[in-house]
Amino acid sequence: MGASKAPISHLLFSPSSPSPRKSGTLNSNAKPLKPVSKTPLPSRRLFLFSVPLPTLLLFPLSSSGVNTNTIQPSSFYSVASFDPVSSGEREASAAISQRVSEAVELLDKGRELQAKGDFNQALEYFTQIVEKYKDFAFSDYARVGRALALYEVGDREEAIAEMEDVSISLKGYPEVHAALAAALYVDKHAALLAENQFTIATLLDPHYTDLSYVKETRHWPPSLITSLQHFITLS
Secondary structure, three states, X not given: OOOOOOOOHHHHOOOOOOOXXXXXXXXXXXXXXXXXXXXXXXXXXXXXXXOOHHXXXXXXXXXXXXXXXXXXXXXXXXXXXXXXXXXXXXXXXXHHHHHHHHHHHHHHHHHHHHHHOOHHHHHHHHXXXXXXXXXXXXXXXXHXXXXXXXXXXXXXXXXXXXXXXXXXXXXXXXXXHHHHHHHHHHHOOOHHHHHHHHHHHHHHOHHHHOHHHHHHOOOOOHHHHHHHHHHHHOO
């Protein structure tokens, strides 16, 4: 007969506990078997608390803890391609930019003609800006050029009215105050008002006491330069 193998059931119990084979009966005080590892298995609640919040937001869970939504790749492309500016707004912005470019081009052309002494042509360009682009703030600078040109071509009443208007909308712009001072002194014989306007101009820019500055740098028309000379010399 072959040698019988010893039973190994006693290895599952601690040495102090009697072997059930030896006692013949089950020990009612025997402790239940414990796992070898003492680390508890993670529960579903513990798993949920361990997941970062952004992940839970991207993958919402139902009340049972099961993911109910599947994020499709197209969703990420939709977020990436979102444009807060509508096509209508983009077209309106392009139209405004086009109008600004046209107005600035006219203003530059008018000033170029003014520098050349062609005040009749300069008046046409300045007038176009005032009529077509008056909704732009910089159109007031075209009104200054228009007033200077009007003063030269003979319509001084309209020129002074334009200067008075622009001296309010562009208050603090020294050129219009200096030009208005010269016109008020010579054409309106309003010495006190002229002095007030010239004081504002020279406080902001003392260059306007120099006739060569208004002639060579600001390109004033000859008639307005003569009026400024009369004012400065009180003649």
